[in-house]
Amino acid sequence: MLNKVLIANRGEIAVRIIRACRELGIKTVSIYSEADKDALHTRLADEAVCIGPASSNKSYLNIKNILEAACLTHVDSIHPGFGFLSENADFAKMCEESNIKFIGPSYKIIDLMGNKSNAKAFMKNAKIPVVQGSDGSIKGYKEACDICEKIGYPVMVKAAGGGGGKAIRLVTRKEDLEDSYNLVKQEAKAFFGDDEIYIEKYIENPRHVEIQVLADEYGNAIYLGERDCTVQRRNQKVIEESPSTVLDEKLRKKMGEAALTAIKASKYSSAGTIEFLVDKNKNFYFMEMNTRIQVEHPVTEMVTGIDIVKEQLRIASGEKLRFSQNDVKPRGHSIECRINAECPEKGFIPSPGQITELNFPGGNGVRIDTAVYTGYKIPASYDSMIAKIIVHGEDRKEAIQKMKRALDECVIAGVNTNIDFLYKILENKHFQDGSYDTSFIKKENLA
Numbered sequence: 001m002l003n004k005v006l007i008a009n010r011g012e013i014a015v016r017i018i019r020a021c022r023e024l025g026i027k028t029v030s031i032y033s034e035a036d037k038d039a040l041h042t043r044l045a046d047e048a049v050c051i052g053p054a055s056s057n058k059s060y061l062n063i064k065n066i067l068e069a070a071c072l073t074h075v076d077s078i079h080p081g082f083g084f085l086s087e088n089a090d091f092a093k094m095c096e097e098s099n100i101k102f103i104g105p106s107y108k109i110i111d112l113m114g115n116k117s118n119a120k121a122f123m124k125n126a127k128i129p130v131v132q133g134s135d136g137s138i139k140g141y142k143e144a145c146d147i148c149e150k151i152g153y154p155v156m157v158k159a160a161g162g163g164g165g166k167a168i169r170l171v172t173r174k175e176d177l178e179d180s181y182n183l184v185k186q187e188a189k190a191f192f193g194d195d196e197i198y199i200e201k202y203i204e205n206p207r208h209v210e211i212q213v214l215a216d217e218y219g220n221a222i223y224l225g226e227r228d229c230t231v232q233r234r235n236q237k238v239i240e241e242s243p244s245t246v247l248d249e250k251l252r253k254k255m256g257e258a259a260l261t262a263i264k265a266s267k268y269s270s271a272g273t274i275e276f277l278v279d280k281n282k283n284f285y286f287m288e289m290n291t292r293i294q295v296e297h298p299v300t301e302m303v304t305g306i307d308i309v310k311e312q313l314r315i316a317s318g319e320k321l322r323f324s325q326n327d328v329k330p331r332g333h334s335i336e337c338r339i340n341a342e343c344p345e346k347g348f349i350p351s352p353g354q355i356t357e358l359n360f361p362g363g364n365g366v367r368i369d370t371a372v373y374t375g376y377k378i379p380a381s382y383d384s385m386i387a388k389i390i391v392h393g394e395d396r397k398e399a400i401q402k403m404k405r406a407l408d409e410c411v412i413a414g415v416n417t418n419i420d421f422l423y424k425i426l427e428n429k430h431f432q433d434g435s436y437d438t439s440f441i442k443k444e445n446l447a
């Protein structure tokens with residue numbers, strides 16, 4: 001087992017990892033920026049090291065400072081969480097070169113899957129269904145025009161190194177292609193430091209369904225069912241649940257086996273997620289692979305009873321998977337709501353500030369993942385997500401009612417939040433009967 005882990009992250013995911021480490025008897029080191037000196041993750045870890053000012057570029061994205069902190073505290077491993085450096089192949093490689101275990105897949109896999117166009121080509125070669133579009137990145141605007149003419153509009157223009165719903169544009173007609181092409185290239189460069197883009201056919205009214213996988217270093221791999229992440233705004237997930245209302249057992253097995261094919265073809269090791277789009281005819285297509293733990297991993301944990309972060313740590317320690325596919329028996333229904341400090345009425349602008357009053361819900365089947373507390377001052381420098389409420393019920397109807405009850409009990413004063421917005425989604429008829437797609441929030445005028 002690993003002896004001492006540095007968590008290269010902040011907020012609720014850092015707290016989540018610290019708790020898993022403590023339960024396994026692993027010592028922890030937190031890093032923090034000057035803005036996070038009073039953060040919960042700095043208090044819960046065995047040690048904490050300041051690595052720079054509030055700006056992410058000078059702290060949580062500062063590879064040199066993080067590796068110096070790792071050497072200073074004599075850790076044997078680093079867990080990157082999600083976001084920040086979690087899918088940075090250079091960081092993973094530098095950890096390896098420093099003889100520090102990177103808790104995740106090899107840097108080569110991160111590099112391959114980090115470029116969405118290359119990942120798509122890899123999956124196509126592995127006989128995984130992919131969306132029709134460009135083979136690799138676009139070389140220029142003329143090639144973009146030719147591809148769009150070939151596959152037909154509407155199309156999606158995307159950053160090859162993208163993620164998080166950024167640098168993506170829907171193009172419905174030829175006249176809009178050039179502006180979208182140039183804009184996505186600019187955004188890709190600004191957000192990801194890489195202006196490579198690719199094009200794929202737009203799948204109308206899709207469902208966004210992802211398969212959670214675990215794989216060890218000995219070729220053993222399992223999938224832990226699916227998560228439905230269809231409820232989104234601006235291509236960013238809002239509510240996730242498991243199982244999906246759109247899959248039957250036959251399709252679930254087919255998608256799970258496709259995910260395992262991808263994992264084994266890439267010789268992947270660690271926790272990971274294969275994301276798919278499912279069209280109205282129940283055809284599914286590879287979208288991207290996330291080579292890290294995901295925000296929505298708790299819904300899978302709730303239905304399977306498997307602690308995904310602990311399994312990541314065990315795999316990184318060189319252990320074999322403790323489960324076979326036959327051991328995975330999802331039970332009931334789980335829903336996760338992301339609680340953000342933001343103002344939905346004003347275009348979801350962030351709402352940093354001090355929390356003056358706080359009460360999170362409890363009760364049977366309710367889980368809270370958070371790092372905030374009464375008196376905590378939410379920094380303006382980072383993502384606006386401050387908590388996740390996850391519920392588990394015997395079926396979807398009970399899970400929805402339990403989540404509504406949980407949101408009713410939740411009190412966060414001093415900042416604006418999206419709690420009322422989330423409640424509105426849960427009360428929507430189309431959400432309740434499962435008849436929605438990725439344009440659901442826009443179609444229903446919920447935001």
